[in-house]
Amino acid sequence: MKKNLTIFLSLLCLQLYAQDEWKLSRNENGIKVYTAPGGDTKFKRIKVEARFPGTIEKLRSILLDVANNKKWVYHTRQSSLVEMVNSNEVVYYAETTLPWPFSNRDLVIRMHFSHDPTNHSLVVTAVGVPDAIPVNRGIVRIRYFNARWEVRSESPNEIAITYFLTINPAGNISPGISNMFVTRGPFETFNNLAGLLKH
Numbered sequence: 001m002k003k004n005l006t007i008f009l010s011l012l013c014l015q016l017y018a019q020d021e022w023k024l025s026r027n028e029n030g031i032k033v034y035t036a037p038g039g040d041t042k043f044k045r046i047k048v049e050a051r052f053p054g055t056i057e058k059l060r061s062i063l064l065d066v067a068n069n070k071k072w073v074y075h076t077r078q079s080s081l082v083e084m085v086n087s088n089e090v091v092y093y094a095e096t097t098l099p100w101p102f103s104n105r106d107l108v109i110r111m112h113f114s115h116d117p118t119n120h121s122l123v124v125t126a127v128g129v130p131d132a133i134p135v136n137r138g139i140v141r142i143r144y145f146n147a148r149w150e151v152r153s154e155s156p157n158e159i160a161i162t163y164f165l166t167i168n169p170a171g172n173i174s175p176g177i178s179n180m181f182v183t184r185g186p187f188e189t190f191n192n193l194a195g196l197l198k199h
Contacts, residue, residue, distance in 0.1 A: 022047055025183045031190045033183045038166065048163040048186050054197030056122045056153055059161075060113060062196055063124060063149075066092035072192035074185040077104065082133060088113045091132060095139060105169055107142040108132040124149035144168040159197075163190075 022034040034047040062072070069079040079094040095106040111126040128145030135141045150162040165186065 026187050028187070029191055029194070031187055031194075033187050035182060043166075043168055044182050046163075046165040046182060046186050048161070048165075048190055050163075050190050050194070051154065051158060051160045052194045052197050053157055054159050055157065056115070056120070056151055056159060058197055059151060059159060059193075060115070060122065062193070063111065063113075064090065066090065066094075066111075069094055072189060072196055074188045074192075082108060085110075088115075091129065093133065095136075104139050105142050106136060106139045107145050109145060120153035122149070122151040124151070140170050142167065142170050144170075161190075 021036045023036065024032060025035050026033040030051055032049040034049070035044040036047070038045055066079050066081050070076040073079075073094070075097045077095045077097045079092060081090060081092050083091040085091065089110070089112045091108065091110050093106065093108050095104055097104055108129050109126050110129045110132075111124060114123045114125075116122070126145070126147040126149075128142060130141050130143040144167065146166045148164045150164075152160050154160050163186070
């Protein structure tokens with residue numbers, strides 16, 4: 001009994017620590033962007049919380065329309081479908097523009113959808129698969145990307161989103177430089193997404 005109590009308290013402390021390590025960095029237009037230490041890497045992790053008018057079905061259609069990511073995903077120069085694995089999984093390519101003196105980055109992502117109509121929820125996982133296609137000359141391939149969307153319907157026309165992102169931009173971008181601007185991309189992306197969900 002005592003051993004079980006010790007294990008329970010240890011797990012509780014770990015959970016509380018995990019919650020406390022997130023620091024609110026931006027709160028605007030109903031979008032909250034948090035940062036946290038990166039653990040094994042010096043690049044900060046990101047969490048976004050937002051509540052928007054819209055539906056899970058609309059969000060799913062936007063995410064699946066990877067060719068149009070440049071309309072809403074921050075600094076996307078181009079994107080295209082690599083493989084339609086099945087109705088719930090795609091592999092796609094995206095190139096992101098960076099200002100001089102940095103080279104553009106690109107990445108290949110495997111995105112999987114898990115929809116639970118009973119609980120009115122959707123989980124989307126997106127992981128980098130850097131070796132899925134050849135590297136383009138003059139562009140730095142991002143080799144580590146891990147994202148997760150946790151979405152639930154709050155009402156017939158409103159959804160709540162919690163988004164987690166861990167990424168290493170690779171190349172000559174130091175953690176110090178990256179962490180200075182780490183909240184801008186997620187905020188701009190979600191701000192654009194809110195507009196798409198309305199239409």
